[in-house]
Amino acid sequence: MSLMRNLPAALAAVALVGGLGLAAAPARKAAPAKPRLQESQMSLEKELLAKYGEGQRTRLERGMKQVTQFWRAEDGDAKAYEEFVRTNFAGDGPTLDALFERMEFALESFDGHTLEINRDFRMQTDLDRGTIYPFDETLAAYDPSAHVNDDFFANKIAFVVLLNFPLTTLEQRLSEGDNWSRRQWAEARLASRFSKRIPADVNLAIARAAADSEQYIAGYNVWMHHVVDEKGNRLFPAKMRLLSHWNLRDQIKADYGDSTNGLAKQRAIQQVMERIVTQTIPKAVVDNPRFDWNPFTNEVRPSTEKDFDEAILPAASAAPKLANAPEPDTRYAKLLADFQASRKADPYSPTAPTLIARRFDENRELPEARVRKMFEDVLTSPLVPRAAKLIEKRLGRPLEPFDVWYAGFKQRGKYSEAELDDIVRKKYPTAEAYKKDIPNILQKLGFSKERAEYVADNIIVHPARGSGHASGAAKRGYKAYLRTRVEKDGMNYKGYNIAVHEMGHNVEQTFSLNDIDHTLLSGVPNTAFTEALAFVFQGHDLELLGLVKPDAKSRALATLNDFWGTYEIAGVGLVDMAVWHWMYDHPNATPAQLKAATLQIARDTWNKYYAPVFGKKDVVLLGIYSHMIDSFLYLPDYPIGHMIAFQIERQMEKAGSIGPEFERMTKTGNVAPDLWMKKATGAPVGPEALLPATAEALPEIENAKD
Numbered sequence: 001m002s003l004m005r006n007l008p009a010a011l012a013a014v015a016l017v018g019g020l021g022l023a024a025a026p027a028r029k030a031a032p033a034k035p036r037l038q039e040s041q042m043s044l045e046k047e048l049l050a051k052y053g054e055g056q057r058t059r060l061e062r063g064m065k066q067v068t069q070f071w072r073a074e075d076g077d078a079k080a081y082e083e084f085v086r087t088n089f090a091g092d093g094p095t096l097d098a099l100f101e102r103m104e105f106a107l108e109s110f111d112g113h114t115l116e117i118n119r120d121f122r123m124q125t126d127l128d129r130g131t132i133y134p135f136d137e138t139l140a141a142y143d144p145s146a147h148v149n150d151d152f153f154a155n156k157i158a159f160v161v162l163l164n165f166p167l168t169t170l171e172q173r174l175s176e177g178d179n180w181s182r183r184q185w186a187e188a189r190l191a192s193r194f195s196k197r198i199p200a201d202v203n204l205a206i207a208r209a210a211a212d213s214e215q216y217i218a219g220y221n222v223w224m225h226h227v228v229d230e231k232g233n234r235l236f237p238a239k240m241r242l243l244s245h246w247n248l249r250d251q252i253k254a255d256y257g258d259s260t261n262g263l264a265k266q267r268a269i270q271q272v273m274e275r276i277v278t279q280t281i282p283k284a285v286v287d288n289p290r291f292d293w294n295p296f297t298n299e300v301r302p303s304t305e306k307d308f309d310e311a312i313l314p315a316a317s318a319a320p321k322l323a324n325a326p327e328p329d330t331r332y333a334k335l336l337a338d339f340q341a342s343r344k345a346d347p348y349s350p351t352a353p354t355l356i357a358r359r360f361d362e363n364r365e366l367p368e369a370r371v372r373k374m375f376e377d378v379l380t381s382p383l384v385p386r387a388a389k390l391i392e393k394r395l396g397r398p399l400e401p402f403d404v405w406y407a408g409f410k411q412r413g414k415y416s417e418a419e420l421d422d423i424v425r426k427k428y429p430t431a432e433a434y435k436k437d438i439p440n441i442l443q444k445l446g447f448s449k450e451r452a453e454y455v456a457d458n459i460i461v462h463p464a465r466g467s468g469h470a471s472g473a474a475k476r477g478y479k480a481y482l483r484t485r486v487e488k489d490g491m492n493y494k495g496y497n498i499a500v501h502e503m504g505h506n507v508e509q510t511f512s513l514n515d516i517d518h519t520l521l522s523g524v525p526n527t528a529f530t531e532a533l534a535f536v537f538q539g540h541d542l543e544l545l546g547l548v549k550p551d552a553k554s555r556a557l558a559t560l561n562d563f564w565g566t567y568e569i570a571g572v573g574l575v576d577m578a579v580w581h582w583m584y585d586h587p588n589a590t591p592a593q594l595k596a597a598t599l600q601i602a603r604d605t606w607n608k609y610y611a612p613v614f615g616k617k618d619v620v621l622l623g624i625y626s627h628m629i630d631s632f633l634y635l636p637d638y639p640i641g642h643m644i645a646f647q648i649e650r651q652m653e654k655a656g657s658i659g660p661e662f663e664r665m666t667k668t669g670n671v672a673p674d675l676w677m678k679k680a681t682g683a684p685v686g687p688e689a690l691l692p693a694t695a696e697a698l699p700e701i702e703n704a705k706d
């Protein structure tokens with residue numbers, strides 16, 4: 001399951017706002033006027049040092065610098081600034097402790113209560129509770145914390161924090177953070193909440209660009225019954241409408257199971273994907289079944305088949321003048337608009353002054369150079385050609401480029417989906433039945449009876465309207481919510497599988513909020529961690545039903561599946577990174593220039609890491625991911641997520657039991673990822689667990705008899 005699609009709503013919102021909040025290169029618009037504060041500094045500093053002692057010099061100088069960095073004319077003149085510093089500098093231990101404790105308590109309260117309000121306002125749209133009225137949508141869209149940053153700068157709470165607690169760079173957090181006390185980490189997290197002051201119009205521009213590119217991606221469907229081969233044969237069934245890139249890729253994966261037409265279908269989809277990346281796709285065939293299209297010759301004809309309902313199609317697609325006119329680089333125009341909006345925030349984010357820095361230094365807290373190295377370690381691993389050879393053997397043919405999505409390591413279980421549905425439906429006819437069983441499930445996962453009951457008491461189970469999500473609390477004592485689908489006749493296997501995943505989130509949320517020392521450190525370092533922890537639970541779902549325990553072979557297959565998936569997505573991540581760098585280096589580029597650059601980057605990356613095993617050069621498939629267009633440099637999270645999941649799972653295996661290890665890990669909270677991982681497993685984040693596991697798994701399958 002994807003990381004982003006499964007994020008709890010509140011977390012996703014935080015991740016998105018955080019991500020977009022941090023932007024890129026210097027924008028042309030000048031920062032707002034600042035009053036002249038320099039003259040006031042010297043005498044004020046002298047006065048306060050006389051009062052509090054020379055020992056406060058470093059703190060005071062840093063605090064004043066941090067405040068002036070964000071102070072604007074609207075905040076007051078030099079006199080007001082002086083008065084502010086004089087009144088609010090906490091120059092002795094007891095005052096500083098009181099300020100820290102007050103801020104921790106107040107922010108927990110603010111975050112906790114606004115989250116509760118938010119969840120309540122979304123209740124009707126999130127849960128399976130009948131009609132959604134227009135006012136329900138309005139309630140759901142409301143975010144009570146939307147203006148908190150502006151409010152806290154306006155009433156100067158943000159400045160009080162900036163005057164007294166240190167803003168830190170990633171480099172500091174990494175080089176010094178291992179030796180920080182928990183309080184120092186909590187102070188760093190407290191200050192970082194106010195590390196940027198982005199004007200409302202800039203945030204609005206970013207939100208508009210994001211919504212616009214998201215809408216473009218959400219409508220990018222291909223009607224597969226109308227994709228024909230040279231003889232006009234239709235390879236795909238009527239009404240099949242695939243969203244790029246997710247459904248197209250998943251169809252390639254599914255077609256490994258089709259021994260008659262699978263290969264022809266996979267080749268056709270690859271061709272469709274390449275047409276999208278190169279923008280040679282005729283505009284008329286995007287989400288439009290009125291035309292038949294041969295993606296190899298690019299020929300377009302009015303369709304002879306009608307497998308659609310006029311009402312669901314955009315009217316504009318009815319009669320384009322030139323049916324085979326290509327899409328006019330819209331894909332790259334959207335990406336460019338994301339970039340132009342993002343960089344408007346750059347001048348207001350001094351500790352991370354580009355979107356690239358905001359993503360790596362703030363959201364991920366892993367330096368970009370290290371992330372690149374981790375990806376290259378996987379991409380250049382000698383295990384890649386071995387895995388490739390094994391796939392060729394299993395397929396009985398040479399690899400083709402779309403085999404980056406090879407899905408044949410995934411095993412079909414012993415039980416059919418229908419059998420599993422039956423078993424689960426009987427066991428969990430209602431959400432309440434699942435809720436009642438949580439203490440048992442947790443004990444099967446190795447938690448003591450006491451801990452299992454404690455966590456179970458903190459979880460409320462609701463039938464979800466959509467597929468499911470987990471929504472933790474942000475204030476101690478409030479509950480965590482598990483939402484999953486429960487059909488009228490009971491939970492089916494898919495709903496159960498998701499429930500186990502979401503329960504993993506809930507257990508993490510419970511420990512990492514209620515059982516740690518500082519609420520300013522609640523949570524995990526980044527979303528990849530919470531997903532990895534949830535996957536640990538999810539991976540045991542069949543055992544929890546008492547059905548199967550994976551044997552050595554199925555474990556080896558699962559490892560190879562992860563390895564090949566990481567190899568594929570690591571290259572995609574590198575393309576995303578290189579394209580953002582190119583945009584920052586060419587801020588005045590046109591969509592056509594961005595397209596040319598992206599194609600070059602995709603080809604170069606392919607030629608370096610994939611062509612040697614695939615035996616074909618200049619493939620552009622690595623540029624197909626939709627996230628590249630609407631998710632602002634999100635893609636590197638996937639390969640990092642795979643590596644983190646592996647590290648965590650291996651550690652649990654080593655420990656021999658999930659429960660106590662899960663609790664120990666999640667109580668570390670939101671410190672830097674490497675520090676978290678070192679505490680959890682003894683090693684920093686990286687492919688150090690994935691690669692050895694793959695090396696062990698390969699011979700297991702290479703030497704298998706069947």
Ligand SMILES: [Zn+2]
Nearest residue numbers: 006007531534
């Ligand atoms: Zn999840």
